[in-house]
Amino acid sequence: MALLFVGALVPFPGSLRVIGILLAIGFGIAVVGTLAYLFFQLYHTRCPHCDQPMATHRGRASFTATCFRCDTTWDLGIGLGRGN
Numbered sequence: 001m002a003l004l005f006v007g008a009l010v011p012f013p014g015s016l017r018v019i020g021i022l023l024a025i026g027f028g029i030a031v032v033g034t035l036a037y038l039f040f041q042l043y044h045t046r047c048p049h050c051d052q053p054m055a056t057h058r059g060r061a062s063f064t065a066t067c068f069r070c071d072t073t074w075d076l077g078i079g080l081g082r083g084n
């Protein structure tokens, strides 16, 4: 990940430039893939009590997840940088 980022910043001379472009594309794919994975994790949380899938909501200040079996809402502790 870090290596890809550094590779994208280095100015490659001549025909090596295509390698820099490929590294930049690779870095972009890595970033998008990481974000997609984090969002997948965020919306596929499981209840710490009964291990059931929970419904994730975007609250005012952070993400929360509700377990319908326990009737409990968990604060996922992921803030959105606004509110409060």
Ligand SMILES: [Zn+2]
Residues within 6 Å of the ligand: 047, 048, 049, 050, 051, 052, 067, 068, 069, 070, 071
């Ligand atoms: Zn539960």
